[in-house]
Amino acid sequence: MKTSFISTLSIQTTMRNSISNVQREMVKANQEAVSQKHADLGVTLGANTSRALDLSRDISRTDSLLTTAALATQRLQTAELSLKSMNEQGLKIQSAILTLGSSADETSLATARLAMSDALDAFTNFANTAVQGEYIFSGINSDVKPLDDYFAPGSPAKAAVAAELTQYLSANAIPSKEQMTKAQMDGFLDNLQAKFNGSAPLTSPPHPAAVAGQDFWKTFFSDASDENMKSRISPTEVVESSTNANSQGMRNFAFASIISMEYLQTGMDKDARAAVATRTTSLINKAMNSEGSINQQRTSIGIYTERVSKAEERLQAQKDILTTSLGSMENVDPEEAATRLNTMKTLLETAYTVTAKIQQLSLANFL
Template identity: 25%
Template structure:
């Protein structure tokens, strides 16, 4: 009976030692983590009543970090937009320069205007169809589709291309000034959204993105972003904005109504003069869009600078709250290691005890 009591007592002592060893091992791991990271392993438990402050600071830090990331993506998008707009303006400016120099019916270089306009039209469409992260840059809110159709590309909804619409209006060519003015009015209606045939409309066949207005005459939403607390910007530039319509109208006129085939001087002057005016208005519109995009780039850059500074302040405050005294953590680690070594030694001795050894 005595040996039974002693055996149970030894077992209980051994189990107690094992539990103590486990607890000290856990404490040593915590101390090791704190020595390695310089922070409390469980900061909210260590901070006590200041735990709420730490949680709130962490939440603000995460929001700031997220906004910096989203602003960086927006900066990249705006950079691509600015580059594309510059390319669009350059392409249109080349045609404008050639058109202005050929407003005189006696010009010998009018033969090149049609081909130059068609090439510029498709080049500009390729720039306007640029995307970032799979989202079209100039399609508006409906950024999941290409913004524009190329000159000969048929629209999926109307089955028509820009070339089809313009060729139908121009017909066999421009005969005289009256004919030119009548056809100019039809073309103006196409690009203003009031054509006789709704399928001819700029937003129906030429453009695929978000219309400027809904069916009730209300303005549709534009692309916007929140770049800081209480600071939102509207940065959307769309290929159906007024300047782009004017630019594409001028190019389409030259591409469809070949100036080289217009034999009547009055018709030629009316047609080429209007094309030059449309291109000039378009280039100015694109330049204005570039300026607005540049302003948005500056706002986002300034906002990110402020957010980076804010993040630094939050980082310091979090460090102040969650950092552990390195000397205190090192002392706890050393003390725990010493206790653990002693516990291991005692546990090893207890594990060797037996009733046979006791009887000797």
């Protein structure tokens, strides 16, 4: 009988190779158990790999649209809250005028003027609302504050209104605003209102020749763009996700506040003062409820918000479907992955034990 000799080195080498193989498989099994996805998608999916990549791209695109829609929703909701607050300030102006009535008492007039100045200040702050560094009432000029502060030192807006009054008084040989009659006050307010709402251009004098022919509101009050921000909320749908401070409603609000602050004075002719109060009431009503009014802007914002909300629902449903389809291709059974990982651990421990015993084999132990 012939016997064959197998060295312990050969056995050890075989065990080392086995351990290396088990370790590699264990790394893959651990990765799949943690990520719950196949360790090597290319090997596992084969020809379906391109399909998985297409699904991943579609999910990324949908996520991008969802992010855009979420930002649009935030802008629209903030704009709606600001417009609601502006409307509340308009109601305060109406209440102040109603409370004042025909009173010529300085205390009552001062209270009314204070209410108007507070309303204009609050209105300006709401119009300058920003979301994530973007001014929501600036249109596409979202990095620029839309309205200048009428009460700021050296305010161009305040100076422009004063220049219009000075020019009117001079052109009509009126010594001062306190001596203006009702007809003269109405004439002045008609002229100034036309410039505020953009139906009449700036003239020189009283303004520099460089701005003659331009829009009074956009030159001295607003840096907003007439074009609103737009957001893509689906592959085929784009909505306006902001509004702007150049609307007729905002112009009328500012005009009503300013004339009541400047001309509801004790020393003025009572009929002229009554003309100012009447014009203020008319303008603030237009500011809140007419064409291009604050409430009309709120309505448009509400419509856009609803469209974005519906789009978000559709996008989320689409993402869920895509994610499920991709998961059916890429995902592993978590229980099976955990079982395989435990099996690999057991094999590795067994291999280590056998290797240790082989290394202890020596003829010296048997002599």
